[in-house]
Amino acid sequence: MLKCRQIEQLASDYLDKDLSFRQRMAFKLHLFICHNCRNYVRQLKITITSIKLMPANQIIVDDKTKALAKVLRENASKQ
Amino acid sequence: MTDKRDSHFYENDAALIDAMLEGDSTAFETAVALYHPRMVTIAKAIIGEAFAEEIAQDAWMSAIRSLSEFAGRSSLNTWLIQITANAAKTRLRREKRQVSLDENWQxxxxxxxxxxxxxxxxxxxxxxxxxxxxxxxxxxxxxxxxxxxxxxxxxxxxxxxxxxxxxxxxxxxxxxxxxxxxxxxxxxxxxxxxxxxxxxxxxxxx
CATH class of the missing domain: 1.10.10.10 (Winged helix-like DNA-binding domain superfamily/Winged helix DNA-binding domain)
Incomplete structure (x- = not known):
């Protein structure tokens, strides 16, 4: 029987479907009887989707970016 | 001075690269803003903090030299990351050092x-x-x-x-x-x- 600690360690593999059939069954059996782990796995799943949905619509162009971009453009023009 | 811009200002990689090849300064700034932080992250992961910025800048120089030959077989992002990773691995071998990363963290x-x-x-x-x-x-x-x-x-x-x-x-x-x-x-x-x-x-x- 898996312990809660092992469920925590295997949770990403479970959600990414990277567990063997046997491990998956043991994982599910634990979830069936443990509401803390059910909540944890649900929290992790929400976290992963939140990370994937993090907005990346804006980029920051600061002085450092402009300086490197200028050097690169000058180098490109020499070629 | 810091500007915020739309990351999708250029429609796709090809449009961004064309603009860079024409020497458009906005294109260079957009490319650096989009990809440089990711390249530094990759370099840090391989060789650690000390050399990461330098590796990423060297990777840009290599990329710019062969930009006109970039065939688009992968995304620009993947291509830049691969150049950065290769540069970091080469440097790591040269430095002959083991980088201690993440140990005991958390x-x-x-x-x-x-x-x-x-x-x-x-x-x-x-x-x-x-x-x-x-x-x-x-x-x-x-x-x-x-x-x-x-x-x-x-x-x-x-x-x-x-x-x-x-x-x-x-x-x-x-x-x-x-x-x-x-x-x-x-x-x-x-x-x-x-x-x-x-x-x-x-x-x-x-």
Whole structure:
């Protein structure tokens, strides 16, 4: 029987479907009887989707970016 | 001075590259703003903080030299990451140094979550904000996620970024970062878990 600690360690593999059939069954059996782990796995799943949905619509162009971009453009023009 | 721009100002990689080949300064600034932080993250993950910026800048120089030959077989992002990873690995061999990354990070925090029998110390509650949309709509939580991501150790940040944000396969990530599959999966889980714990702290205290 898996312990809660092992469920925590295997949770990403479970959600990414990277567990063997046997491990998956043991994982599910634990979830069936443990509401803390059910909540944890649900929290992790929400976290992963939140990370994937993090907005990346804006980029920051600061002085450092402009300086490197200028050097690169000058180098490109020499070629 | 800092400007904020739309990351999709150029329609696709080809449009961005064409503009760069024409010497358009906005295109260079957009490319650097989009890709340089990712390249530094990859370099840090391979060789550590000290050389990362230099490696990323050298990688840009190589990329610019062969930009006109970029055939678009991969995305510009993947191409730049591969150039950076190769440069970092070459430098690592030259430096003949072992980079200590991520060791012991977060282990204490994880260990404290369980008792000696392996059960949760504290009950794990259901979150009040329990959809990703609700979480990201909360400015403070959105900020917590971004800040925790930025503070992750380099290898964790690189694996999370490549796997969850850019959708690279685990085998490609292992290849880029020179990691075993089991190490990469542990790093991915630690990174996700760090962010989950920060969200949980916020939701539990709210």
């Amino acid at each position: 282990e204490k925090e994880t260990a404290d979550r369980f008792d000696h029998t392996g059960h949760w110390q504290e009950p794990v509650s259901q979150w009040e904000l329990e959809t990703p949309e609700a979480i990201l709509a909360n400015d403070q939580l959105s900020d917590i996620i971004s800040k925790t991501f930025e503070q992750l150790p380099p290898q964790q940040q690189a694996v999370l970024s490549l796997y969850d944000l850019e959708g690279e396969s685990m085998s490609e990530i292992c290849n880029i970062l020179d990691l075993s599959a089991s190490n990469a999966r542990v790093l991915l889980h630690r990174a996700r878990s760090a962010i989950q714990q920060k969200i949980a702290q916020y939701q539990d205290n709210d």
